[in-house]
Amino acid sequence: MKFALLSLSAVAALSVLLTPAVALPTLAPIPASYNQHRVVRIQVRNEAELKALSDNENALDFDYFTHEKNVGGHVDVRISPSAFPKFQALNLEYTTLIDNLQTVLDEEKKADAQYQQIWATTSKTKNGLSSLKEGDVSASFDDTWYQGYHTYADHQAWLSEKISQNPGKASGFSAGKTFQNRDQAGIKIGSGPNHIVFHGTQHAREWIGTMVVEYLIEQLLKGTDSRVAGYLSKYTFHIIPIMNPDGFVITQTKDRMHRKNAQVTNGCIGTDTNRNWGYKWNTGGSSTNPCAQDYMGPSAFSSPEAKNIAAYLKSLPKVVSYIDFHSYSQIWMTPWGYSGTRPPTYNYMNGLAIKAAAALKAVHGTSFTTGDIYNTIYPASGSSVDYALSIGVGAPFAVELRDKGTYGFSLPASQILPSGRETWAALAAILDNLQV
């Protein structure tokens, strides 16, 4: 990366000389410490072990990083140092993915801080964010946005700029207000009769989702070839980079591992909005414990975030696809999550997912698996894609982006652009094959 050649003092000097185009972003300190917290991968060998996991998850305060709780599968779990001896006593088979989570988070924070300095200076020298275009990561300034993660304020500025710089092609919208009164801000691109909705970061800690969604926005706006022009006349895209801004802000100010929204129940922060949607809510694979990471909320659509997006989907005349981008695990999933009985359109949806995974792999060789949530991964009720299918959305997908557990939610920034490029190829494969 060319910026490595800039000495820190040179960067500092530039900072003094130049007022940043956007307010100098600072990531606030994160007081919640994960010192000595481990992330382990547990192999579930039999029913007894599956039961042991379920019976002990509250007592051991498990934070499930992945949710593949079935025999023959594996599940990634964060365990605190105080709970670790009790976990060991269960005699489950496990491997350690991350020995000390705080070390990974410290590395991430250090990289963020270095990047923020570069961003503050280069964004000014290039007159704002306007000149982003696809190019080689090592050779081009224009990919700078995708060389690091960004503050919430910067994401807002980025989206506003995309909207204002593309009059006639794009417009802004808000799907509604969050619990803490933030907008679920989005951009509408294209003019086709077939509507497509997607968003990132329903789960707050899954930062790569927002960056990838922004990359997709970029491709739709910049595309000058006939292929993209065809997409924009066939489809109208409604894209929300940050579906859960309250939670996203929490990950940047208080707790990097926060997953849920900001509603407080019994002293615990957050409803898992992706267990709160109003179709087959509370029918398995979600928790009634307000402190659990998959807390379903007190009633269906008790979270404004899920409720707003649902209403937005319903307000559109013909939604042919909906994509909810998550991380991590590398899976392109289809409904149902609540039931193992496959919907009538399963073969159509999974056929698209298979095409998406093949196109994705052709870019950087990254392997994604496909399948319905319940049978491939885990039972999960009250999810966004189940709701979307239930109201007639043609092809809803829940996508788990990179990686497969090496870094988990703290995916190194060097993987943002490759993730964006391969996901764009996957999206294009879907756009080429959707039945409208």
Ligand SMILES: [Zn+2]
């Ligand atoms: Zn997620």
